[in-house]
Amino acid sequence: MDPITLILIIALIAIGGLAVGIGVHFVPVGGAPAAMAQATGIGTGTTMLAASSGFLGLISAGLVTAEIVSGKISYPGFAEAVANGTIFTMDKITDPTILQAIAIIVVAGIVGAMLMMVILCVMPNILYIFGLGVPLASAKVKKDPITGDVQYTYVTKGTEGHGTPTVAVISSLIGGLLGGAGGALIYLALLGGQLSIATAAFGAVGIFFVNSVLASYNITGTIEGFHDPKFKRWPRAFIACLVASFVLGIWAAGIVFLGA
Amino acid sequence: MSEVKEIDWYTLAGAGIIGGLICIYAAVILDAALGVNYFIFLGAIGAILATLWGADAVRKICKYGIGTGVPSIGMLAFGMGLLATLLGLKFGDYLVAKNILAMEVVGGIKAGLLVGPLAALVMALVQGFVIGFIAQNILKMKIPTMQVGMTMISGAASLIYLGYTVTIAGAFDFGTLVNNVINTGFIAPLFIVGALPMLHPFNACLGPDENQRRTLTLGVEAALMSTVIFGILSFAIFPNDIIGPVITVLLGLVAWVFAYLAYWQKVKESGTIILPTGLLPKKEEGQ
Numbered sequence: 001m002d003p004i005t006l007i008l009i010i011a012l013i014a015i016g017g018l019a020v021g022i023g024v025h026f027v028p029v030g031g032a033p034a035a036m037a038q039a040t041g042i043g044t045g046t047t048m049l050a051a052s053s054g055f056l057g058l059i060s061a062g063l064v065t066a067e068i069v070s071g072k073i074s075y076p077g078f079a080e081a082v083a084n085g086t087i088f089t090m091d092k093i094t095d096p097t098i099l100q101a102i103a104i105i106v107v108a109g110i111v112g113a114m115l116m117m118v119i120l121c122v123m124p125n126i127l128y129i130f131g132l133g134v135p136l137a138s139a140k141v142k143k144d145p146i147t148g149d150v151q152y153t154y155v156t157k158g159t160e161g162h163g164t165p166t167v168a169v170i171s172s173l174i175g176g177l178l179g180g181a182g183g184a185l186i187y188l189a190l191l192g193g194q195l196s197i198a199t200a201a202f203g204a205v206g207i208f209f210v211n212s213v214l215a216s217y218n219i220t221g222t223i224e225g226f227h228d229p230k231f232k233r234w235p236r237a238f239i240a241c242l243v244a245s246f247v248l249g250i251w252a253a254g255i256v257f258l259g260a
Numbered sequence: 261m262s263e264v265k266e267i268d269w270y271t272l273a274g275a276g277i278i279g280g281l282i283c284i285y286a287a288v289i290l291d292a293a294l295g296v297n298y299f300i301f302l303g304a305i306g307a308i309l310a311t312l313w314g315a316d317a318v319r320k321i322c323k324y325g326i327g328t329g330v331p332s333i334g335m336l337a338f339g340m341g342l343l344a345t346l347l348g349l350k351f352g353d354y355l356v357a358k359n360i361l362a363m364e365v366v367g368g369i370k371a372g373l374l375v376g377p378l379a380a381l382v383m384a385l386v387q388g389f390v391i392g393f394i395a396q397n398i399l400k401m402k403i404p405t406m407q408v409g410m411t412m413i414s415g416a417a418s419l420i421y422l423g424y425t426v427t428i429a430g431a432f433d434f435g436t437l438v439n440n441v442i443n444t445g446f447i448a449p450l451f452i453v454g455a456l457p458m459l460h461p462f463n464a465c466l467g468p469d470e471n472q473r474r475t476l477t478l479g480v481e482a483a484l485m486s487t488v489i490f491g492i493l494s495f496a497i498f499p500n501d502i503i504g505p506v507i508t509v510l511l512g513l514v515a516w517v518f519a520y521l522a523y524w525q526k527v528k529e530s531g532t533i534i535l536p537t538g539l540l541p542k543k544e545e546g547q
Contacts, residue, residue, distance in 0.1 A: 199442050206338070213336040247390050255350050258347075
């Protein structure tokens with residue numbers, strides 16, 4: 001087994017896990033209070049949010065991978081490199097065609113995850129506005145940093161805001177971008193190590209869960225986005241997710257090494 | 261209600277590790293020795309013992325409040341357990357492939373393969389220790405039981421994976437896990453339904469009058485329900501030899517009824533009598 005392959009697998013999993021962990025900090029996680037329109041954000045916990053956006057990201061990344069491998073999208077050399085496990089060797093990874101194929105798979109992952117995030121933000125907003133009759137407002141900032149709209153006058157007394165205002169939607173898109181890219185990178189790293197498609201997908205889901213839960217411990221369950229004061233805690237999650245993903249990457253590299 | 265002494269979590273860890281491993285090994289060795297698949301239900305019993313261990317560790321950690329809801333910790337445990345379990349089983353296969361420990365023990369099972377589950381458990385414990393260290397010292401969660409508890413739930417998750425893999429597919433080598441459990445898609449229910457009996461009991465029972473016996477009874481009840489589900493899934497792996505899956509499903513259903521009644525009994529013991537006082541009077545007396 002080429003040592004470069006093992007190093008690249010560990011590095012890709014560490015970077016992917018890190019992206020997921022930081023991405024969670026951008027997602028407006030409201031938890032149960034948000035489901036009752038008593039806090040800003042999406043009304044469920046980090047685990048479920050990470051799972052939904054991660055799964056859709058993986059499905060779209062997997063779909064594009066299948067299209068490339070079956071030859072519908074033409075990137076010559078990629079299918080063979082995945083099949084014989086040489087994708088992460090020096091001459092393949094510097095080949096522009098292979099790099100383009102990797103880039104398009106990562107972009108597909110990003111599109112899937114961002115799509116899920118924006119659905120999760122905007123569809124509940126329609127329900128909040130027309131069903132519950134609450135305005136979208138954040139309690140953490142006085143003015144929306146992006147639109148400049150006044151927030152505090154619209155926050156109902158006794159609540160911490162309601163709905164997902166513009167700044168939180170934009171923040172969730174950044175979160176989806178990082179999460180989708182991270183998930184796709186982990187999936188590619190495991191797939192390149194000649195694990196089966198299902199094993200690569202579920203290994204990626206496992207690593208996704210570890211990083212999203214560690215990140216959500218860092219924000220103690222809820223956050224509004226990059227404008228929330230809790231966002232300043234990201235350096236801790238940076239170290240935590242990097243170390244955790246690195247260890248998981250070593251396990252994955254071990255499986256690849258023993259499989260050779 | 262009289263105070264019942266709690267079972268120490270190291271005792272439960274011992275029961276989970278030793279009992280769980282014995283059940284998993286016994287299931288595979290007995291089946292191989294007799295050439296049948298009747299004993300796959302023992303894998304589920306191993307998983308239930310591991311579930312008890314994990315559910316108690318979850319309750320010891322989450323008692324302090326982790327801020328994200330109890331289910332997250334079960335997903336974390338199964339996320340970190342999966343790769344560690346795969347690596348441990350791969351290690352067993354590697355020993356056989358390299359002709360180390362390749363002597364045949366019984367019914368065609370090589371000694372190297374038997375190292376797999378043990379290696380998986382050790383890897384998972386190491387993984388849990390690292391994640392526990394991160395949560396405690398880098399994320400500064402200030403939960404005194406975090407470090408040991410995280411190690412324990414990760415080990416429990418690994419044993420639950422192994423136990424239910426034996427129930428579904430009747431073996432614990434890497435190839436069986438990948439071909440019969442992961443590539444068939446059964447890993448998706450294993451991920452969620454396997455984790456549920458570990459994370460659900462404390463999530464359902466938490467509160468000031470939470471007690472260990474009631475929580476763990478609910479854990480057994482939920483784990484038996486999972487056993488029935490995995491018994492049904494194993495029909496797909498043993499289409500021509502359905503006696504093993506039938507035994508698993510029937511035993512699971514019968515035991516589930518008893519566990520359900522036992523949990524109902526515990527709930528009634530913890531209940532209190534409510535006296536109806538009527539609605540508040542519209543006007544205070546004497547005004």
